[in-house]
Amino acid sequence: MNRFIIRLSLLIAVLLASFHTAAQTDVQFSQYYEVPSYFNPSAIGLTDFLRIRGGMRMQWVGIDNAPRDFVATADMPLKILGKRFAVGVMFDTDKAGLYSSLNAGAQIGYTRKMFGGNLSAGVQIGFFDQGFKGSKVYIPDDDDYHDSNDDGIPNRDIHGTALDLAFGIWYSHRYFSAGISATHLTSPTVTMNAESASGGQTTEREFQFQARRTLYFTAQSNIPINNTLFEIVPSVLVKSDFSFTTGEATVRCRYDKFLTFGLGYRWRDAVIATVAAEFKNIFIGYSYDYATSAIAKASSGSHEVFAGYRMKIDLSDKNRHRHKNIRIM
Secondary structure, three states: OHHHHHHHHHHHHHHHHOOOOOEOOOOOOOOHHHOHHHHOOOOOOOOOEEEEEEEEEEEEEOOOOOOEEEEEEEEEEEEEOOEEEEEEEEEEEEEEOOEEEEEEEEEEEEEEEEOOEEEEEEEEEEEEEEEEEHHHOOOOOOOOOOOOOOOOOOOOEEEEEEEEEEEEEEEEOOOEEEEEEEEOOOOOEEEEEEEEEEOOEEEEEEEEEEEOOEEEEEEEEOEEOOOOOEEEEEEEEEEEOOOOEEEEEEEEEEEOOOEEEEEEEEOOOEEEEEEEEEEOOEEEEEEEEEEOOHHHHOOOEEEEEEEEEEEEOOOOOOOOOOOOOOOOO
16 A cells, blocks of 8 residues: 555656646635545545535626636445445536536545554546637627637637546544645646638637646644633645645634634635534535735625535444344235
8 A cells, every 4th residue: 555655646746747837727615624525536435424515606706707616525435355445526617707617526545544543545537628608709890909700719619528637645633634636637638629610611620728737735633622612623725736826724613513613814815704513414614705805896705605414334344244034924
């Protein structure tokens, strides 16, 4: 297992070293700690529960065609030949202006005990789909700066799909967890074809979109306050595509593992307030971002809502050989 992790880590380093210019791809969620497997495919099966999370982000409310994002994740542990494995799925959509993207993947991970905690490695394989609504492009004929017949602007709806891969390592202890991962490992290039007719002839134009390889680091800790039902939960997320780097830190206070509230800050972007509740395996959370940049003059902020459910998965062997026989007399 150690050699496996070392080799895959070296593979990530080689792939990241070959990074070149492309567009940033992954969505930023303020409640990143609720969907760790979205950023890191090894963050699956960390508990003995089937865990489902879904969320929606409405960014920069008040600005027309601002980004609207949706994410869903699910994961569960498995026990095969006495070893602990995990499987998961992730799905997200992003719409901004005339652009839309869809990212989906299946995940598998392996966990073993190490250094008093659990070390996990996971991979994700899926696809990345990019679309552009060329049918909604409008350029006035009397525009002095743009040509309504510009071949560089598609006038029909187009989209394309490419294979997408991710890999990560995650270490979890009783009081803390941390992980490093890389998404879009192959920097997939999506090719979109558009046909146009002119002078009785049909021509095909090709447009390309390339997803950036992105490196993530996430960490979280649980700090109980003695003789109380409170605990402090600090967390951080840093991401970089080696052209653009950003990070955020969040401090939450949880009461009796039921009610959580906290504050966060995203570097040069926003101050975040969050509140969440969990009752009988049902979770719901809300966060509000107030922009600290000039965009605050045009937007009232960003809103994010998450919901989830978890169900206990029994990995023990106590019921493996139990049989139930119903005899009808």
